[in-house]
Amino acid sequence: MTATTAEADLGTHRLPEPNMSAVGPRTFDSLSADPRKRVAYRLDPYAREGLDLFRAPGDRAWLYTTTFVVIKPDAVVGRRGGMILDILGEEGWLPIAARPFTFDPLLTREIWRYQFNAASRQRIAVVDHLLGSSPSLLVLLRDTSRADGLPASVRLTAAKGGADPSAARARDLRTRFGRVNGLFNFIHTADEPADVVRELRLFSYRTGTDWLRAARTATPSAAGEECPARTLLDGLEADAPAHDLDSARSVARLTVRDDVWGSLAREHGSRDDVRRWLSALEESELPAGTARWDVLSVLTDWIDCNEPGVTPLLATVSATDWRKQA
Known part of the structure; x- marks a missing residue:
């Protein structure tokens, strides 16, 4: 067969599509309301x-009744962790297991x-310093x-509000x-x-798979006695300086x-x-202690977090999306 004949043959006969996934095409249908996410x-x-x-019996039900919250380093130094657990408890999310871990890039x-494709270069420059400043706390919530019959994760997403303060509502958890x-x-x-x-698979590389498997059988307690979240949080706070996270005060403190x-x-x-501050961040170490958080307070307040006109590869799924497919 000549090259010309082969090219003509390819032009008239569609080659079979390769199967690139060992995961069934309908596997994520009950786990996501986003068709693009199901494919990805x-x-x-x-x-x-x-x-x-x-894969165990009852695990799909567990994924509907259970979710998690990561209490980040800014919450630790800002002493928001106890408030976060209190408010989550008031709204019906009770901790069942907790484990500290540390982000790396x-x-x-x-x-x-x-989502990172839409992050600004400024945000990328700052976020590793922020998330790597101290351990975070992963807390499983029942x-x-x-x-509304929504999955726990969907209800929590709807309640917490977006990351952008300009879109904040008074009753948003954040x-x-x-x-x-x-x-x-x-x-x-x-x-x-x-x-x-x-x-949870990604976090389990840090927390341990055995811990996650054991946590799946934990039960909530209204008083939180069975979950060490508050004790672990106290330990994280003892190892991290308290900070007001105020950028104007931080600039004033840094002047000396x-x-x-x-x-x-x-x-x-x-x-x-x-x-100028971002250039210094590339070339200089952040100071230790509270001064580190002074610098981070300034940078996080002054940067643009997202690239204008760039949308994430996968958008946030809403409670409305889930109700539409119910």
Whole structure:
């Protein structure tokens, strides 16, 4: 067969589509309300491995009644952790298991793999310093309310509000927690059950798979006696300095320092100078202790978090999306 004949043959006969997933085409139908996510997660190694952790009888029901919250380092130094657990408890989410872990750049990018394409370069420059500043606390939550019949993760996503303060509502959980800005928003949660599957697999590389398996059989306690979340949180706070997370006060405190951060605070202490601060972040170590959080307070307040006009690969799934497919 000549090259010309072969080309003509290819032009008239469609080659068979290769099967690129060991995950069935309908596997994520009950776990996501987003058709694009159902396709993407069939090709995602963490989602596939996560499914292997949830194959026992009753696991699908567990994924509807259970979700998680990550209490981030900004919540630890801002002393919001106790308030977060209190408010979540008031709204029907009770802790059943908890484990500290520390973000690194790879984990951060893999957790937010489908959103990081829309992150600004400024946010990317700052986020690793923020999330790597101290351990975070992963807390599994049982939804004792089951309001509207929604999965626990979907109800929590709807209640917490967005990361952007400009879209805040008075009853958003993040507003009630006292969110400061787009990065100092204190918590991370999974959007829906498919994300619980994928992200718990990623976190289990840090917390241990055995811990996650044991946590699946834990039960909630109204008083929290069976879950060490508050004890672990107390330990994290004991190891981290308390901070007000106020950018204006942080600039004032930094002015007395005799390092690059003190110079910037004295000579370039306005939002218009954020690029100078970001350049210093590339070239200089952050100071220790509370001064580290002074610098992070300034940077998180002054940067633009997202690239204009760029949408995430996968958008946040809403309670409305779930109600439409019910």
